[in-house]
Amino acid sequence: MSHAVMSFAVRGLVRRPLQTALVFFALSVALAATMTIMAVLSGIREQMRRDLEQVGTDVINVHVSPSLREVMASPLRFSDCDWMRELTGGRVAPFFATMGVARSAGSADPAQVLLLATTEDWGRIVPLEIIEGRFFDAGERGVGVLDEWVAKKLFPGTPALGGIVRVRRFGLPETIRVVGVMKDPFEIRKKFDELDVTGAARSRILRMMEFKSIYVPGSFTRPDQVIHGAVVQVPAGRDPVVFAERIRARMGERARSVWVWARKKWIGDVLQAADLSTLIANVVWVVVLVVTGVMIATVSLVAIRERYREIAIRRVEGARRPQIIGQLLGENLLLSAAAGAAALGLARGAAWLLQARYISWPPAFLAGDLLLSLGLGIALGGLATLLPALRAASLDPVRVLREAA
Amino acid sequence: MILRIVLVSLRNLLRQPFRTFLILQGVVWGTALGVFPPAVINGSLRQVESRATRLGTDRLILAQDHVEAGRRFDWALVQRLPADYPELKHAIGMTLVQSGAGLPVVATHADVFRAQGIELARGRFFGREDVRQARRVGVLVRHTVGAKPAREQLGERVVLPEAIEVEVVGISVPPAAESDLLDEMGYQRDHPMRKVVEIIKQEVGVFEDPDLSELMREDVLMVPHTLFPDAAPRWIELRANPASVLALRDRLQNRLSAEGYEPVIYTNAILPFLYGETIKTALELNRAVFVLCICVGTSVVCAIMVLSVLERQREIAIRRVEGARRWHIALQFVVETGTLCTVGALLGVPLGIVIAIIRCAIEPLESVTWTFPTLEAAVLVLVVSAVGLLGGVLPAWRAMRVDPVEMLRYE
Numbered sequence A: 001m002s003h004a005v006m007s008f009a010v011r012g013l014v015r016r017p018l019q020t021a022l023v024f025f026a027l028s029v030a031l032a033a034t035m036t037i038m039a040v041l042s043g044i045r046e047q048m049r050r051d052l053e054q055v056g057t058d059v060i061n062v063h064v065s066p067s068l069r070e071v072m073a074s075p076l077r078f079s080d081c082d083w084m085r086e087l088t089g090g091r092v093a094p095f096f097a098t099m100g101v102a103r104s105a106g107s108a109d110p111a112q113v114l115l116l117a118t119t120e121d122w123g124r125i126v127p128l129e130i131i132e133g134r135f136f137d138a139g140e141r142g143v144g145v146l147d148e149w150v151a152k153k154l155f156p157g158t159p160a161l162g163g164i165v166r167v168r169r170f171g172l173p174e175t176i177r178v179v180g181v182m183k184d185p186f187e188i189r190k191k192f193d194e195l196d197v198t199g200a201a202r203s204r205i206l207r208m209m210e211f212k213s214i215y216v217p218g219s220f221t222r223p224d225q226v227i228h229g230a231v232v233q234v235p236a237g238r239d240p241v242v243f244a245e246r247i248r249a250r251m252g253e254r255a256r257s258v259w260v261w262a263r264k265k266w267i268g269d270v271l272q273a274a275d276l277s278t279l280i281a282n283v284v285w286v287v288v289l290v291v292t293g294v295m296i297a298t299v300s301l302v303a304i305r306e307r308y309r310e311i312a313i314r315r316v317e318g319a320r321r322p323q324i325i326g327q328l329l330g331e332n333l334l335l336s337a338a339a340g341a342a343a344l345g346l347a348r349g350a351a352w353l354l355q356a357r358y359i360s361w362p363p364a365f366l367a368g369d370l371l372l373s374l375g376l377g378i379a380l381g382g383l384a385t386l387l388p389a390l391r392a393a394s395l396d397p398v399r400v401l402r403e404a405a
Numbered sequence B: 001m002i003l004r005i006v007l008v009s010l011r012n013l014l015r016q017p018f019r020t021f022l023i024l025q026g027v028v029w030g031t032a033l034g035v036f037p038p039a040v041i042n043g044s045l046r047q048v049e050s051r052a053t054r055l056g057t058d059r060l061i062l063a064q065d066h067v068e069a070g071r072r073f074d075w076a077l078v079q080r081l082p083a084d085y086p087e088l089k090h091a092i093g094m095t096l097v098q099s100g101a102g103l104p105v106v107a108t109h110a111d112v113f114r115a116q117g118i119e120l121a122r123g124r125f126f127g128r129e130d131v132r133q134a135r136r137v138g139v140l141v142r143h144t145v146g147a148k149p150a151r152e153q154l155g156e157r158v159v160l161p162e163a164i165e166v167e168v169v170g171i172s173v174p175p176a177a178e179s180d181l182l183d184e185m186g187y188q189r190d191h192p193m194r195k196v197v198e199i200i201k202q203e204v205g206v207f208e209d210p211d212l213s214e215l216m217r218e219d220v221l222m223v224p225h226t227l228f229p230d231a232a233p234r235w236i237e238l239r240a241n242p243a244s245v246l247a248l249r250d251r252l253q254n255r256l257s258a259e260g261y262e263p264v265i266y267t268n269a270i271l272p273f274l275y276g277e278t279i280k281t282a283l284e285l286n287r288a289v290f291v292l293c294i295c296v297g298t299s300v301v302c303a304i305m306v307l308s309v310l311e312r313q314r315e316i317a318i319r320r321v322e323g324a325r326r327w328h329i330a331l332q333f334v335v336e337t338g339t340l341c342t343v344g345a346l347l348g349v350p351l352g353i354v355i356a357i358i359r360c361a362i363e364p365l366e367s368v369t370w371t372f373p374t375l376e377a378a379v380l381v382l383v384v385s386a387v388g389l390l391g392g393v394l395p396a397w398r399a400m401r402v403d404p405v406e407m408l409r410y411e
Helices: A002-015 A017-053 A080-088 A121-125 A148-154 A189-195 A206-210 A240-256 A263-305 A308-317 A321-357 A367-394 A397-404 B002-015 B017-050 B075-084 B128-132 B194-203 B210-217 B242-258 B271-275 B278-311 B313-321 B326-361 B374-400 B404-410
Strands: A059-064 A091-104 A107-118 A130-133 A143-147 A164-169 A172-182 A213-217 A229-233 A258-262 B059-064 B088-098 B105-108 B120-123 B137-141 B157-160 B164-172 B220-224 B235-240 B263-267
Touching (some): A002 A017, A002 A321, A017 A263, A017 A321, A017 A367, A017 B278, A059 A080, A059 A206, A059 A263, A080 A240, A091 A121, A091 B242, A107 A148, A107 A164, A107 B242, A121 A229, A143 A148, A164 B242, A172 A213, A206 A213, A240 A258, A240 A263, A258 A263, A263 B017, A263 B194, A308 A321, A308 A367, A308 A397, B002 B017, B002 B326, B017 B242, B017 B271, B017 B326, B017 B374, B059 B242, B075 B088, B075 B235, B088 B210, B242 B263, B313 B326, B313 B404
Parallel strands (some): B105 B220
Antiparallel strands (some): A059 A258, A091 A164, A130 A172, A143 A213, A164 A172, B088 B105, B088 B235, B120 B164, B137 B220, B157 B164
16 A cells, blocks of 8 residues: 555656656755755864864863953962972973064064973873974973964975074074974864954963964973963873862962863863854854745645646545545655755765865764754655645545636 | 736736745845845944044054063053054053042043043143143043043042142043943943853953953043153053054064063954954855855745746646737746846845844944945845846746647646
8 A cells, every 4th residue: 555655656756757856956955055054053063172172181271360450470480380290190381471473484474472481291291283293302402392373374385393483582582493393273263263353362371272382491490480380181080170179279379360270171161152152153044944944845835736636636536535645745755855865965065165165174964963954854845745735635626627627 | 018918927926925925035035144244244344434433443452461571561662653653543651550449540641632532521631741741730531421520520639649639620521321331342331242242251361451441431530641750551552544453463462572572452353354354255155155045045946936837837828828929928937036036135135134233233342333235235136136037037938838739638
C-alpha cells in the first residue's frame, strides 16, 4: 500500500519534469541560503572558542590593577614570584610591560608593540604554538620573540626569524634579533581587527591579552625589583580558579590594587558576551528563515493548486483520501530531501566564496543547525502541502471536474 | 488596449490576494534590508561631521596610564603638539587641582572654552593674557542640568589649594538635558543600554578614568594652569577634523610610546565604523548578502510565476481564444511581476527606515542617527523593479508559446 503510494509519488514527480525542477530549484536555493547564514554565524562562535582556548586554560594572570584612581607605582615585587610558585606548585614568569614602537628594514610602517620583559619560563607557560624558531633561553640577551601579528606587520611576506627589529622605548633605541614567532591565537581578527574600537583606550597591562607583543629577556635580579605582574601556570589537572583565589587571599592589603584572574574564567566570560552578540545577530537569521520559510510554503502551495483536476480524477478512479494525501506528501518529502542534499552542496560553495573574500573564519556546518534548517524546511513544505492536499482531497470530484470542463 | 491589459493584470493580482501577499512581503523584506544600512551610515556620517564638537567626534583625550609610565605629561608637550601636527585644531592640557567633596577645580588653558564648544551664560571667559599673567580668575563650567548652579555664583571668591583665592568671572550655559552628557567615547550617560556598554567596556579591558568622568559629569571650576606651575597636566584634550582623528590617534600613540609617555587614548567609538577600512569589507559583505537575498527572492518568485502560469494555462488558452494576442498575455505577466516588485520595493523603503529608527533608538552612542538615503533607495527600487520585470519575462515567454487549441483539447 505505502509502496504503491510512493511509486505514485515518484511517477508524479517524473511526469511533470518542469514543475519538479522548479520546486526543487526554489527549495534548494532557499534552504542553501538559510544553511549558509547559520554556518557563518556558528562559525564565529566556533572560531572564538578555538582562538580563546589557545591562550591557556591553566594560566593565572597576576598584575597591577589598570583602574586605579591615582597613577601609581606597581605594588608587585620580583620576590612575590617565589611564594606564588610555592603556593601553586607550578611555573611562574614575572613581566615588566612597556609600550614601544618597532621598525624593521622590511617594512616602512612602524608597529606599536607591547614589550614584555620576562623570563624563559613564559614560553613554557603560555601554550601558544611557536611557528618560527623557538622561545628565548635563559641568559640570552638582545633577542626577542614576536607575536605573529607583529611579525606580519614588520616582516610582511617574509620569515621574521633572524630579522632585526629596532625598538624605541623610554625614548631610547634598542635592537632585537628575532629568535622566534608565536602563533596568533586570534584567527578571527585577521579581517576585522580595526573594529576593535577600544585598543588605544586600554591600559598597557591589559594589552598583554591582545597578543601584539614582543617578548624580550628581562633582567630580574633583586628580590625588591618592581614588576608589573606575572603569569602563573598551575599543575596539570588542578583548577586555576581556586589557585587564583588563594593568591588573592595571600596578597592581603595589596589585593585592592592587584588583579588576580584565571584565564579560564575570562575565556568563559568573553564567550558569554560573544553568545549575546550572536543572539542579536541571530535575529537577522530568524528574519531570513521566516522569509525563506514563507517562500517554501508559497512554492509548495502554488505547486499543488494546479493539480485539483488530477486529484479529482484520481478520486474518481477509486483512490482514497489518505492515499492521495500520502502521495502528495510523499512527493513533497522526496523533493525536500533531494533539495536539502543539493542545498548542502550549494551552501558549502557559498560559504567557501564568503570565506575566500569576506570573512576570516571558516563557516561551521553544525549537524544540529543543518538538521534544524532541513527539518524546518521539510515541515513547512509538508504543512504547505498538507493543508491544500486535505482540501483538494475533500472536494467533491464531480464538482471539480464539472467546473474545470 | 494596453491600459486594458494592465487593468486585467492588476485585477489578477487582487483576485489572488494570498499569493500576491506572499510574493510582496518577500520583496518588501529584501528592499528593507538594503535600505537600512545606508540610512544609518549616511545619517551618522552627517551628524558626526556637522556636530563634531558637541558629540566629541573631533576629540582625542590622552590620559596617563594608571600603571607607572616612563614619563609624565608636561605643559611643554601640550604646546609642542599643535606645532608637530598641523591637523590639530586645539590642544589643551588639564589637571585636577581639587577633587572629592569640594567643587572640582581644573587648571587648564584659555583655549579650553573654544575647544569644548562651551557657551557663556554670564560674565566672561578667561583669556590667554589671564593665563600668561596667572590672574586669579575662574570660570564655572556647568555639566549639571538646571537653571542655577548648585554652588558658586558670579563674582564669588573661591579658595583653592595652596590658599589661592580666585574670583568666578564667568558661568557657562548648562546642558539642555541629561542625555546631552556623553562619556569620553561618545556614549550617552543615561541611556537605558548604558549598563550593557559598561559591562562590554570592562570585558574588553577599557576602564574609565574616574577623575575624568567626574569632570565630564559635574560642574567644574576652570582656572589658568599657570596658577599651579608644579601641577603636571593629567589629560591632554585634542581637537581635529573627525575624519583625521583615527590616523592621528595611531601616530600620536606611536610617537608618545616611543618617547616613554605611554598614554591611554580615548576617541569616539563610532569613528572606526565611519572612517575605517574594515567597515568597507563589512559593507561589501552586506551587499553580498543583499545580492544573495535578491537572487533567492527572484529565483523563488520566478518559480512561483512559472508554476502559476502552468496553473493558469486554461485561463490563458481561453483568453487566446477570446482574441487576446500572444504579446497581450506576455505583457500581462510582465506587468504583474513588475507591479509586485515595484510596489514591494516602494513599501520596503519605509520598512527599512523603521528598522533604522529602531536601531538608532537602542544605540547608546549619541553619534548614531539615520537619514533618508535618497540615492541608495532610488537605486534599490530601480534594481528590484528591473529584476522583477526580468522575472516576469520567463513566464511570459512560456505563456506566448501555449497553443490554445492543444491546451483546451487536452483539457
